[in-house]
């Protein structure tokens with residue numbers, strides 16, 4: 001039986017997602033499901049079918065198949081994709097709210113990892129029925145017995161309830177689908193009530209404008225209907241409404257209770273169709289929105305500057321374009337004495353920052369300098385006034401600060417127990433507070449810390465990986481703020497502060513930051529015709545100093561004899577070189593020095609989804 005959208009009996013619908021740690025095999029399992037349900041035939045099948053979006057994105061078409069409708073055994077299964085990274089937790093939880101069940105997928109050779117836990121907790125919060133599944137059982141290194149026990153211990157079921165599949169060979173996948181049909185509850189909603197649909201994703205497509213993915217909770221949404229976005233009160237007309245199976249397919253009858261699909265209204269900006277918002281009918285509007293709509297808040301800020309100052313308009317244009325597809329991206333123009341015109345950009349986290357930067361460089365051909373990332377600080381002055389600081393240069397100097405607050409995270413690290421010592425050492429070194437520790441099995445441990453976000457955004461993940469030979473995984477979530485003894489360290493060249501190098505750091509680390517930066521710059525800045533002192537200072541107090549000795553760079557010295565044209569050529573060349581220099585006071589600083597001095601190998605799980 002092949003049911004038509006809009007008339008599917010909700011009792012026959014199962015909405016579920018697959019949640020997993022990166023690389024535990026989500027896409028591969030999804031491939032097998034597409035094949036088994038006949039949505040993609042064997043001939044058109046290719047690996048990671050749903051990941052074709054990356055290619056589309058490079059060509060500028062961004063229809064991500066976020067939800068696929070799979071007809072199976074007289075039922076309609078909607079498999080909803082989740083981004084699965086801490087930066088996008090906000091969006092993950094929206095996707096989860098569009099489901100009734102979640103397949104918790106764990107690599108049978110790796111066991112539970114940090115994102116397995118993070119996603120599981122989100123799914124539990126959303127009240128989903130959880131199906132524990134071990135994947136990759138075909139691997140010789142698989143230890144299904146051991147990890148079934150780990151998984152059962154975690155969610156409180158019997159190890160024999162843990163299903164075992166191989167996304168690669170297809171073993172056990174049919175049984176898994178049967179299990180979904182049997183165990184995941186059917187959606188419940190009121191068919192005759194005013195329409196309410198949750199937006200769980202929204203992407204920009206060059207040709208069709210914004211494509212909005214929705215899950216209908218109550219009522220019905222149809223074509224050519226005036227709809228209302230409840231958080232912005234904007235009304236639009238649905239030009240197209242349909243389901244993805246696996247290509248977008250218009251649904252003549254619209255979408256009814258429990259159904260998952262997409263709608264197109266012709267709006268050009270994802271901010272007009274925000275993830276988490278409720279869509280209702282403009283004619284017969286629902287009274288109440290669906291659960292908790294909130295704006296995603298940027299957590300990490302960095303200055304972005306074109307290496308070539310002439311590319312500033314291109315950078316602005318590129319950011320404008322990216323924002324069409326990324327409601328979480330915020331930016332405002334900023335000027336740096338050292339770097340010229342640029343933008344202060346706010347990101348959800350480090351991964352988000354890496355992705356945006358990579359897209360700006362790859363898709364828009366820009367070369368950028370980004371300043372060291374920093375978090376948001378709340379500064380209370382002695383007169384009671386309050387300041388929100390997203391840029392070190394805005395940090396007040398002088399003795400009038402009463403209190404400074406910084407954001408903290410609850411961080412979870414999973415690793416083999418032999419690394420407990422190393423992990424604790426890193427966390428303590430970054431002002432971590434141990435919250436607790438649990439053994440998942442006799443040799444794997446979960447360690448929980450409160451850590452300042454500002455400490456995580458510098459190379460924390462890299463250090464963690466290198467000290468644990470790559471075995472540790474990390475996840476963190478925002479957990480409010482705490483008061484901290486923070487200061488601004490300025491770096492001065494010949495007495496002139498270079499705003500791009502200022503940083504807000506903990507007082508105990510100020511000296512280390514200052515000396516390291518001064519040393520780095522001594523190596524990076526070429527000698528000038530006069531001596532250049534490099535100083536690190538907190539307010540007026542100098543805490544570190546290096547010197548670049550003077551040199552008289554006489555390019556003509558080598559030209560004995562009097563060949564005037566040769567001399568002229570050399571002078572021309574010197575002039576060329578100067579163009580790539582930035583002037584700080586009288587000091588010439590090459591662009592490369594900024595790039596090298598500011599590069600922190602910031603760590604995060606590498607971009608996946």
Ligand SMILES: Nc1nc2c(ncn2[C@@H]2O[C@H](COP(=O)(O)OP(=O)(O)OP(=O)(O)O)[C@@H](O)[C@H]2O)c(=O)[nH]1
Pocket residue numbers: 020021022023024025026027028029048051135136137138139165166167168169608609
């Ligand atoms: N042997 C074996 N390998 C698998 C199986 N499932 C996935 N893999 C491999 O594991 C790797 C990760 O699989 P993906 O399906 O990309 O994992 P994912 O969790 O979806 O990761 P992303 O889509 O990249 O976020 C790939 O190299 C797959 O070929 C399996 O059942 N058996």
